[in-house]
Amino acid sequence: MFWSQSKDNIWIVGHRGVRALLPENTLISFQKAIDLGLNGIETDIHMTTDGQLVLHHDDTLERTTDGSGKIENYSYAELRQLDAGIKFSPEYAGQRIPRLEELLERIADPSFFLNVEMKDYRPEALDRTIKTLEKYGFHDRYVIACFHGDVTTLAHEKYGVKTQGFPLQMVKEAREDTESHYYSVGIGMEMLTGELVESYYRKGIDPWCWCPDTREEVSAAIASGITLMTVNDPGPALEMLRKEN
Incomplete structure (x- = not known):
């Protein structure tokens, strides 16, 4: 079974790749x-x-490229002219903003997992994203994440895909039934407690966390009972979880 993460088999997921080590969201x-x-x-x-x-x-x-303005106002060809590495370090000048397909083409491991967060809330963007993931054979090995309740609800109700939401106080357009459409929930380290984790287990929602990047944070995440951690720097998590196993 693909969905094998558990308290005893905690998954480590790279946040925007490995953003502490290399320019985020680059190939x-x-x-x-x-x-x-x-x-x-x-x-x-x-x-x-x-x-x-x-x-x-x-x-x-502005933060990660040499461009300016809103990304939604650019065509793909225009975005490809921008440098997505130089702000991180001149050593990585020449990196580009990739398309989803470019990432999917790199993943050969049939067990590799994707957490795809929708920053564009339009239904068309969600539709194209899910169709692209399915076209590349991801099927049951991705979740759609979003800070907007309508997006996770649509992903679950219309497409039947697994979703990752967030604690409701962080969610736009949160409704009474929003959590009923979650497969999992992403809990920030500043909010993470064993009690909160247990409350999601009782609701049938898998508790994940972000981003434990020190040994102390990884230890706290493990102790809380989460089943997946999203990390900026995978070093501490890899070291500690490999040691445990």
Whole structure:
């Protein structure tokens, strides 16, 4: 069974690749996560003016590229002119904002997992994302994550896919039944407690956390009872979980 994560088999997922080590949401960052043997990758989806699905976290371009303005106002060809590595370090100049397909083409391991967070809330973006994942054979090895309750609800109700939501106080358009559409919930380290984790187990929701990047944080995450951790720096998690196993 693919969904084998548990308290005794905690998955390690790279946040935007391995963003503490390499420029986030770039192909070299994703490849490093694959090469390190992580269980999966978390990434973020925006849709361009010409309907392409690109991997980028922020709504705007300034923090991670040499561009400016909102990503939704760019075509794919325009985005490809921007440098997505130089802000991290001049050593990585020349990295580009990739399309979702470019990531999927790199993943050969049939057990590799993707956590795909929708930053674009439009139904068309969700539809194209799910169809692309299915086209590349991912089927039962991805979740759709979002901070907008309508998106996780639509993903679950219309497409029948697994979703990852967040504690309701963090969710836009949270409704009474929003959590009923969650397969899993992402809990930030600042909120993570054993009591909160247990409360989600009681609801039938798998508790995951982000982002334990020190030995102390990884230890706290393990002790809380989570089944998956999304990390910026995979070193401490790999060291401690391999030691446990």
